[in-house]
Structure formats: C-alpha cells, structure tokens
Amino acid sequence: MSPPETEAERSNSSVLWVAKPLATAARQFVKSLWRPSTIVYPFERLEDPKFRTEVRVAAGKPIGVGAVWDNYRGVHALNIDTCISCNLCAFSCPDLCIDMVTVPGGDPKHPKKCPQIDYGKCSYCGFCSDACPEGCLTMTTRYELSVTKRAEMVYAPERLHEVYKTKLPMSPIRVERPQNEDSILLDAPLCIGCNACARDCPTKCITMLDIPKPAAKPGEKIPKRIWKEPVVNDSDCVRCGTCISVCPKECLFWGTHR
Amino acid sequence: MWINMGPQHPMTHGLWNLRVRIDGELILDVDPEMGYLHRGIEKISEDRHYNEIITLMDRTCYVAGMAWETLFVLGAEQALHVTPPERAEWIRVLSEEIQRLGSHIMWYAAFVQDLGLMSPFLYGMRDRDLLLDLLQSYTGARMTYEYNRVGGVRNDLPSGFTDRARKVCDWLEDRFREYDALCLGSAIFHKRCDGLGVLKAADCVRLGVTGPMLRSAGVKRDLRKDRPYSAYDRVDFDVAVAEGGDVTGRYLVRMEEMRQSVRIVRQALDWLDRNPGPCLAENLPRWLGAPYAPVGREGYLLRRNYPKGLGFSAIEEPHGEALAYVVNEGVEHPYRVKLKSPIFVNLSAAKEYLVGYRVADIPPIMGSVDICVGEVDR
Numbered sequence: 001m002s003p004p005e006t007e008a009e010r011s012n013s014s015v016l017w018v019a020k021p022l023a024t025a026a027r028q029f030v031k032s033l034w035r036p037s038t039i040v041y042p043f044e045r046l047e048d049p050k051f052r053t054e055v056r057v058a059a060g061k062p063i064g065v066g067a068v069w070d071n072y073r074g075v076h077a078l079n080i081d082t083c084i085s086c087n088l089c090a091f092s093c094p095d096l097c098i099d100m101v102t103v104p105g106g107d108p109k110h111p112k113k114c115p116q117i118d119y120g121k122c123s124y125c126g127f128c129s130d131a132c133p134e135g136c137l138t139m140t141t142r143y144e145l146s147v148t149k150r151a152e153m154v155y156a157p158e159r160l161h162e163v164y165k166t167k168l169p170m171s172p173i174r175v176e177r178p179q180n181e182d183s184i185l186l187d188a189p190l191c192i193g194c195n196a197c198a199r200d201c202p203t204k205c206i207t208m209l210d211i212p213k214p215a216a217k218p219g220e221k222i223p224k225r226i227w228k229e230p231v232v233n234d235s236d237c238v239r240c241g242t243c244i245s246v247c248p249k250e251c252l253f254w255g256t257h258r
Numbered sequence: 259m260w261i262n263m264g265p266q267h268p269m270t271h272g273l274w275n276l277r278v279r280i281d282g283e284l285i286l287d288v289d290p291e292m293g294y295l296h297r298g299i300e301k302i303s304e305d306r307h308y309n310e311i312i313t314l315m316d317r318t319c320y321v322a323g324m325a326w327e328t329l330f331v332l333g334a335e336q337a338l339h340v341t342p343p344e345r346a347e348w349i350r351v352l353s354e355e356i357q358r359l360g361s362h363i364m365w366y367a368a369f370v371q372d373l374g375l376m377s378p379f380l381y382g383m384r385d386r387d388l389l390l391d392l393l394q395s396y397t398g399a400r401m402t403y404e405y406n407r408v409g410g411v412r413n414d415l416p417s418g419f420t421d422r423a424r425k426v427c428d429w430l431e432d433r434f435r436e437y438d439a440l441c442l443g444s445a446i447f448h449k450r451c452d453g454l455g456v457l458k459a460a461d462c463v464r465l466g467v468t469g470p471m472l473r474s475a476g477v478k479r480d481l482r483k484d485r486p487y488s489a490y491d492r493v494d495f496d497v498a499v500a501e502g503g504d505v506t507g508r509y510l511v512r513m514e515e516m517r518q519s520v521r522i523v524r525q526a527l528d529w530l531d532r533n534p535g536p537c538l539a540e541n542l543p544r545w546l547g548a549p550y551a552p553v554g555r556e557g558y559l560l561r562r563n564y565p566k567g568l569g570f571s572a573i574e575e576p577h578g579e580a581l582a583y584v585v586n587e588g589v590e591h592p593y594r595v596k597l598k599s600p601i602f603v604n605l606s607a608a609k610e611y612l613v614g615y616r617v618a619d620i621p622p623i624m625g626s627v628d629i630c631v632g633e634v635d636r
Binding site (some may be wrong): 124 | 306307310377384394397398412413436439441443444445446498
C-alpha cells in the first residue's frame, strides 16, 4: 500500500484511511477472543508440558515455539552428595554471590563446604553451573523467588538440595572440558613438603611422594623441610586451583608439561 | 522559557532529561542531558575476566543485549588472538538478527504509543515475545543472555530450533503487513509524522548520526555491508534506505530492516541446518575455556605471559554503529574497554532535528530516534 502523494488526496480519503486501521484492529480483536495470546498465570504456567510440547498461541495462528524452557537459567539445584567442595562455582561467579559454607557430613578436620547462593545478587549468568566439574550445581526452570525478608533470598546448600529433589527440568548444557588444559606444575626448589595441597585437594588427586634427602656437602646447610613432594594426577584433577591458593610458598602454578 | 522534559517523562523512554526552551508552542532551543544511568561499565570491565564482562554487556543495552555481547566478544577475540569456528559466527549472525527484530519491534511498540496508538503497542509487545522465546530457547534467558563467549558461543542450537524459527519468520512477515496497515494506512499517522524532525544527510554525516536515522536521510551506510563482521559477508541482503530524513522515513527504514532481518535469519537457519560442527573454538587458553570461565581472580597467581593485543570491533547495532576498543595487556582482564554508543550521538544531535517544531511534536520525533538509555550512559 503506497501512501497518497498529496495533501488533498489524503484529506479526501481520510474517512477510509481512518477506517482501515480500525478494521485491522477489529480483526485482531475478534481473533483474540478465540485464541488469546496470554495465559492465565498462576493457574497456567508457561513451563507446563502442554506449552512445552505444542503451542504458543498468538492471535489467530498457533505457533509452535514450545520447549523454550529447556535451557532456562533459573534457581540453582545442588546435589550435596556429589559436591566435592572444589570452590569453582564461587570463583566463577561474577557477582560474588556464592559463599562456600560448611555442611554436615564432612571430615571434622576439613569440613565439607558447599555453595550458598544469595539471590539478591545473582544475575543468573550460569557461569557456576558451567564451571562445576561434577555437574552437581545446575540451573532449573524455577523462577518464582518473591520473599518477604531479604535474608530469605540467601539459599543455604540444604535449600538448594531441596530444589534438586523436586526434579525440575534442569539446564542440560554441559560444556566439554578443553583438550589442552593447563596442569598444576611444581616449582620444586621452593616446596617445603607441608602437605597443604594434598590435604585440601577436593578430588584427592595429589599424593605426597618421598624424595631423597640430599647428602650434606661440606660448608652447605641442608634446608629444613619435609622430604616429600606433591605429584598431581592430571586425569583426576578438576583444575580448581585450590592447591595453588593454599600453598604457603606459592610453589605451585599453572603450566603445560613440556 | 526553559522546561524540563524528563528525567521522569513518558517521552524519554528511560532516564534522561530534555531541556526545551519554548516560545508558546514553538521550540527555540533544546539541551539534552544524559548521565542519569551511568553505571561505569567500562571501568568495571577493567577488573573483570573477559567472559565475565559479557554479563555487563547484556546490561549495556537492555533491549539489544545480544548485539552488545557480540560487539565486545568480537573485540576481545581480536585482542586475544582467538578465532571462532564458522558455525559460531553464523549463530552470532542469527542471534543478532533475531535481536534486531526484537529491538525494532520494541521500538515500534514504544513509538506508536508515543503517538497515542494503544493497539499496535500491544501487538508489538505480543510479537516481540515470540522472538524472546526463540532467544530463550537456546540462550536460556529472555533479555540477559550471557550466550557469546570469547572464541564462540556457549552452546549449540537445540534440536527443532530451526523449524520453530522458520515458523516465527513466516508469522512475522504477516505481522509486518499488519503494522503497515495500522500506521502507513492511517491518515492520522501521516498527519502526525510526515515532514517532522527532518535531519538532512549532510547534517547526519557532519554530526556522526548513524543507524536508521542516517539511512532515512538517504545515505546508504550499513556496517554489515561496508565493514562485514562475523558471517555478514556471506549473507545476501539489501540496505534499507528512505528519503526525507523525517519520522516517517525512519519508520520506513526500520520496517524494511525488519524484513531484511527475516531474510538474513532464513539464510542463517539454512546454513546452520547444513553445517553442523563445533561452536566453541578449540585450543583456547585454559582461563578462557568455557568450564573455567573466570578463574584467575581472587589471588590466583598466573605466572604466565599471554600475548598482548589490541581489539577493535564495529557492528551495526539495531540503533546504529557501535564500536568497541579492547586493550589486552597480557593478563586475564582487559587493560581498557571503550564503548561507543550510537544513541549517545543521535541524542546529542537533538538540537538539529527539534528546533523549529512544536512541543507536541517532541514525543513522535524523540520516539523515532529509538532511545535506550542504558546504552547512552553505559
């Protein structure tokens, strides 16, 4: 439809030109009586299976935009049993809304720590679930978060575990681990054999191996240390970097084996 | 007399202030004031890991988050010497065009509401929801996607996505006819918009105005054609151009752009159907790899020297030409990120296209600029 060229032409036909849009709107109105574009929330929900599989209705024609909830990033679900307390979720959080808090059931000396999420800060970016090496922290389709007190926005690990138990559909995306990952390397002369890395390793992939104590040369002092050195099992390592951060001598670092 | 239209005014579509000097109904002078929504995104970016900055870019422009993500990621890839796989580039083209459709329909809804038309507003919001559904079905969120990654995109398209997207394309083309019937078919619309807010081509070029405002003045300039990025050099489409540089011209340009976007979406879907493959680059540095996105803050010691680099990217965002400059100094966060917002320029030129018109003309004229203040103030 081309607009009329002159002012005169426009004013002559102005009745029709007002009536035409009205007719379009009226057509939409009648159609929407039969197929409303809205749903009756909260009695109906978009994540219901009937909307998942089939139809979003929009005035006149059904459109199959189902399954929009498959990758949805909502409230997290945490499987406490498989969590290895690697801290990667907390490290990867851009909002710093994840705290690692102690949960019962760990070794009393080195308590088990699981993520506690403050939904007042969370931006639902999904970096934490991408980073989780065990797949125990995922995001579900739950999105209703209204609370009356601010403190209720902080979800303790137990509460996240309850979300996990509801078996909501969870974000299925699992990002593959890159092939050429760096490994944990040791700057051997700095190591004092203190066992901190092996103690705190969440996957227990670090073993302390004995190394020979060097013979004392005349005029030279043997350094005081435990004659052990950490050896990392690369296939079990999840690259969380806990060992690097606990090392008192900063002798562990990222690198590639030559 | 100076009057303040804003910061709380239905015309502003966000938080900014238009100071207007009037004589009766006649506008003598205008003075746009921006900065109410400044969040310091550029500065915050300087101590964030590259992939974490993507969460900020979504919030730069809240109706076109995907475009800004792509903009930053393109710059960061250049700075970090990373090449994304071809499939990721096509997914970016697809996402950006869906985003452009969503942004333009959002503009349409807001613009017609400025004119006082309520029904097209509702139709626009309804139709945009289908596009948001499409985006949600593979990114996982409606507006803040966090989908692009340095070196590709987070995940591949889900099965059945391309069929659904094609259905939406078919349906949208019907809707565009309906939009035109409601607006171009209405004498009221023409009386309200024709010859209003004229910005001539020479003025556009002199002031640096870009995007649909520039093209509505008859200048054939589109970064997707003139400086192709991602896979735009392999896509067939026309640059929408109109004459006159007035409000109706901007409407026509955006409508035509939406039709061209549907065309690009169809081509991208066809390509993506034919060519499966990885969508995240292999051989990424460990600290850029997706599972460990942002390790490297909080006292981590990275005893490595990564190659330094500079990144510059320019994309045709729904509102105009957006530029990003990323300086990589060899650590895991950028030394500097600079963003150039097209709307900031388009708004700053307000004096040129508002003076001489009436106060009642301000809502349609400013509505036709397509303002997103999050992007103006960053």
